[in-house]
Amino acid sequence: MLFVFAVIVAALVLFATEALPVDVTAIAVMVALMLAEPVTVLATDLGLLAEPVYVLHQAGDGISPLDRGLSGFASTATITVLAMFILSDGVQRTGIVQILGAKIASLTGDSETKQLSATVGLVAPISGFINNTAAVAILLPMVTDIAHKGKLSPSKLLLPLSYASMFGGMLTLIGTSTNILASQLSAELIDQPFSMFEFTQLGIIVTVIGTVYLLTVGRYLVPSRIPVEEDLTEEFEMGEYLTEVVVRQDSPLIGQTVDEALRVSAFDVDIVQLVREKRTFLEPLGQKSIRAGDVFAVRTDRDTLVDLLDVEGLDIIPDVEVDDAELETANERKNLVEVVVAPGSSLIGETLVSTNFRQRYDATVLALRHGQELYRQRMDHVTLRIGDTLLVQATPESIDRLNRNNDFIVAQEVARPDFRRSKIPVAIGIVAAVVGVAALTPVHIVISALGGALAMVLTGCLRPPELYDAVQWDVIFLLAGVIPLGTALQETGGADLLAELFVMGAGSILAAGGGLAVVLGLMYLVTALLTNIISNNASVVLMIPVAIETAQQLNANAFAFVLAVTFAASTAFMTPVGYQTNLLVYGPGGYRFTDYLKVGAPLQAVFAVATTLGIAYFWGLAPA
Numbered sequence: 029m030l031f032v033f034a035v036i037v038a039a040l041v042l043f044a045t046e047a048l049p050v051d052v053t054a055i056a057v058m059v060a061l062m063l064a065e066p067v068t069v070l071a072t073d074l075g076l077l078a079e080p081v082y083v084l085h086q087a088g089d090g091i092s093p094l095d096r097g098l099s100g101f102a103s104t105a106t107i108t109v110l111a112m113f114i115l116s117d118g119v120q121r122t123g124i125v126q127i128l129g130a131k132i133a134s135l136t137g138d139s140e141t142k143q144l145s146a147t148v149g150l151v152a153p154i155s156g157f158i159n160n161t162a163a164v165a166i167l168l169p170m171v172t173d174i175a176h177k178g179k180l181s182p183s184k185l186l187l188p189l190s191y192a193s194m195f196g197g198m199l200t201l202i203g204t205s206t207n208i209l210a211s212q213l214s215a216e217l218i219d220q221p222f223s224m225f226e227f228t229q230l231g232i233i234v235t236v237i238g239t240v241y242l243l244t245v246g247r248y249l250v251p252s253r254i255p256v257e258e259d260l261t262e263e264f265e266m267g268e269y270l271t272e273v274v275v276r277q278d279s280p281l282i283g284q285t286v287d288e289a290l291r292v293s294a295f296d297v298d299i300v301q302l303v304r305e306k307r308t309f310l311e312p313l314g315q316k317s318i319r320a321g322d323v324f325a326v327r328t329d330r331d332t333l334v335d336l337l338d339v340e341g342l343d344i345i346p347d348v349e350v351d352d353a354e355l356e357t358a359n360e361r362k363n364l365v366e367v368v369v370a371p372g373s374s375l376i377g378e379t380l381v382s383t384n385f386r387q388r389y390d391a392t393v394l395a396l397r398h399g400q401e402l403y404r405q406r407m408d409h410v411t412l413r414i415g416d417t418l419l420v421q422a423t424p425e426s427i428d429r430l431n432r433n434n435d436f437i438v439a440q441e442v443a444r445p446d447f448r449r450s451k452i453p454v455a456i457g458i459v460a461a462v463v464g465v466a467a468l469t470p471v472h473i474v475i476s477a478l479g480g481a482l483a484m485v486l487t488g489c490l491r492p493p494e495l496y497d498a499v500q501w502d503v504i505f506l507l508a509g510v511i512p513l514g515t516a517l518q519e520t521g522g523a524d525l526l527a528e529l530f531v532m533g534a535g536s537i538l539a540a541g542g543g544l545a546v547v548l549g550l551m552y553l554v555t556a557l558l559t560n561i562i563s564n565n566a567s568v569v570l571m572i573p574v575a576i577e578t579a580q581q582l583n584a585n586a587f588a589f590v591l592a593v594t595f596a597a598s599t600a601f602m603t604p605v606g607y608q609t610n611l612l613v614y615g616p617g618g619y620r621f622t623d624y625l626k627v628g629a630p631l632q633a634v635f636a637v638a639t640t641l642g643i644a645y646f647w648g649l650a651p652a
Contacts, residue, residue, distance in 0.1 A: 029520040031081050035060050036513065036522075036570065043562035046413075046605065049377060050563050051502040054509025061512050062097035083516045096515055100508035104474040105212040109205040110504055111477035115459055116158040117498030118484035120166055122455045123447030125154060129170035138178040144247060147171050147185050148192040148239050155192070156199030156231070157459060161371055161500070164193045164609045165437050168368065168616065172439045181252035186613035187627060188242045188250065193609050194599050195238040195635075198231040200224060201473065202463070203598075205503055206564045208473070210594040213514060213572045218586050224467035227591060230642040234595070237638050241631055249627045253618035264395040264402065264419045270300070271333060272345040275322045279341025287314035289340075297328040300392050300421055310363060310423045312390045327394050327404070365427055366439035368616055369416045371608050372500040373435040381408045389430060391422035397615045414608065417615035434497050439616055451489045458483045503608075506565055514569040527577030530554075534582065544584050544649040548592050549640040551575055555596035556632055560606035564597045571597070579651075588647045595639045601628030 035057055042053040061083055068081040080087070084096035100106055119125070132150055136142040147167075155163045171189050175182040197203030201211060201224045215221035255263055275281060281289050286299055302309040302316060303323040309316065323345065326333075337344060369375055375383055380393055396403040396410055397417040403410055417439065422430070431438045462480035466473040484490045490498065517523045534547040551571075559567040575589035600606030603624050604614040610624060643649075 029522050029525070031064055032061075032083055032513075032516045032520045032522050035516075039510075039513070039566070040562055043566060044605075049502065050566075051505035051509065054506045054563075054566070056509075058097055058100065058509040058512050061516050062093060065093050083520055084512060085519060097512050099515065100511035103212060103507065103511050104472065105205075105209040105511070106504060106507045108202075108208045108474045108477050109507060110499055111474070111481040112159055112202055112205075112208070113162070113499045113503075114481040114484060114490065114495055115462065115477065116162040117494065118481075118489040119158055119455045119459060120162060121448055121490065121494070122452045123449055124452045124456065125158075125163070125166045126170065126447070127449075127452075129167055133170055133174045133177075136174055136178060138180070140178070140180055140184065140247070141243070143174050143178050143180060143185060144188060144243060146174065147189050148242055151189055152192045152196030152235050152239065153199070155194075155196030156203045157463065160193040160197040160204055161608045161612065163196075164189055164612050165370060168437055168612065169439050172366070172616065179256050181254050181256050183253040183617040183619065184247075184250055186617040187619065187623070188246065190607070190609040190613045191238065191242060191246075191601055191628070191631065192235075194601070194607060195231070195235050198234060198595060198598055199228055200231070200463070201226060201466075202477075203231075204564075205507065206568055206598045207594060209507060209511075209565055210568050210572060210590065210597070211473075213568065214587065214590045217518075217573065217576050218590070220587050220590075224463055224473070227595075227646075230591075230595075230639070230646060233642055234599075234635060234638055237634060238631065241634060245630065246627055249630075251619075251623055253620070253623070254616075264397070264404070270325065270327055270394070272303075272323055272325050273333075273337070273342040274345055275318055275320055275324070276341045276343055277320045279318075279320065281318045281340055281342075282320055284318055285314060286316050286318065289318060297326055297332060298386075298392055298394070300325040300327055300394065310421065312387075314387065327392075363423065363427070364419070364421050365430075366616065367418045367420045367430055368437040368439050368612070369412050369414055369418075370435055370437050371414050371612065372502050373412075373414070375412045375435055376414060378412055379409050380412075389422070390426040391420045391430065393418050393420055395419040397618060402618075414611040415604075415613065415615040437612075448489060451487065454487045455484065455489045458487070458489070503565075506563060510563075510566045510569045513566075514573055517570065518573050523573035523577050526574045527581055530574060530578050531581045534578070544582065545640055545644050547578075547582065547584075548588060548643065548649065549636055551578065551589055552592045552596045552636050552639055555593045556600065556602075556636065559597045559600040560603045564600060564607055568593060568597045583651060585647060585649050585651050588643050588649055591643050591647065592639065595635070595643075599632070599635055601631050601635075603628075 039053055039057050042048050043050060048056070064081050064083045068077055071077040072080050082093075084093040085091040129150060132146045136146050151163055151167055167189060168186070171185045172182045175185050197207070201207050201222050207222065211222035286302075290297075290299065299313060301324070302313055304319065304321075333344070386392060393407070394404070395418070396407040398410060398413075420430070427438065430436050458480050462476045465471050465479075466476040481495075485492055485495065530551075534550060555567055555571045558571065571593045572590055575593045576586045579586035579589040600610070601624065604610045604619065604621060613619070
């Protein structure tokens, strides 16, 4: 038991600090649990230990610890979540969500109430049927555009977008990966899985309550971090970091290529565009030879610029304001966009240098927003994470490629000619069939979901190579890694011990006449606080065994306690790290960590009361 608790503490620290990606931490947990028995058996044989440590099964029970350790990969929850990612992507590639968003956006105008209502009213129901992280990623560009067109700070809409996707995800079993994992754990531990619409009635109630909160109290608590600017260079405060210089006749740069000049330069500078003989050139600029009279738009700070002019034989061009219009003279289409690092992106944990961003994507990064931090210089070595926002200048063709790349979300609406609009009825029909079969027949959700994923390919909604891009593999490995941790907690008696400690704390509540409803609310709050620090899926794995043991010791309805944990883990409002959707809007909204606490803590408290009362009313607290 001590070994399992040590693993849990180490995992919690790593999850909270993000010293390692969450999926890597989860796999490390799985490996540690599988190594415990063979290593301690060897140590016992050598006389170093009195007896081996068994964490995934009991000694002599004939159960393979290897099978238990790898059970996360064969878990119905893991496979179902994988299939749901594919279904979500199939729907996304038809463009139906973007079409709905555009129609709703056309009705919002400059009314903040209408914009907020449209944002919440669209993402919440969609999140009930496609993965809520995917729903936020799809709608983020639309919401940003609504804000800019309506002269409203995007910050006022992006946090509500994340929150609404979370409580919308509680409308059905398939709304979040957390629901699916909780259903499997409930089936294994108390033989009571969730049906497709098990908690829809309560999901509707909390969605209504959450919507009312965001339209009233939340509306005034959500800050305007991003300035209301149509010009991206102003939004990113680039005025002092963009200028134009001309190459003098005596410049030592003449004859060098742009790549060579940048490689040997000791200065923090980027060449953004080249103007030569009234023609404007964007990336790729690397192989162009520098000539006298070339005009470069450059990104650098004022001090560096002074040194650059002296050493490199350049003259500054006075009275030129390098803004969006100046940077977009080369084409009629957009050259300047915000690009968000998407969940599962290969750039996470990397830097602009390590990814060779400029050459790889034929694009120049002018600024980087890392939460509330804004970098306009020395950003090449900043480690990238989910939700980081890059101000990028590139040709329309390069922007199109970024828009099609699953590593990025282009935060403005960009035309997507590859949407398969003719497949809209087919994709919607497949999702409806998956939901209907799982809800109305004995067919398990994993079979229904896999059948739907196969149908997406057979009908042409998805192409076979796109299957692998559709899956957020970090979530899959996270699930596979943490599921054995729940098994170890059960097998070693750790869940019993934690439940006893919880019951001791709840005893004073019961003694004071608080009743089981107050204890249930306490279970919700403990899970919510844990989820706001670590992964939602990890908190479900840790807390559901404890919740069941607690209910059994209190002679209460174990299923009610499972539902409290599930709702708490799926609605983590108080920190950006508690849920992926919160991280996804962190950079584009320019939020501070405390913004989540200020807006999310009252909402979390309201949900604690509403969820507790709803569970007590619909499912009862007495044992079945």
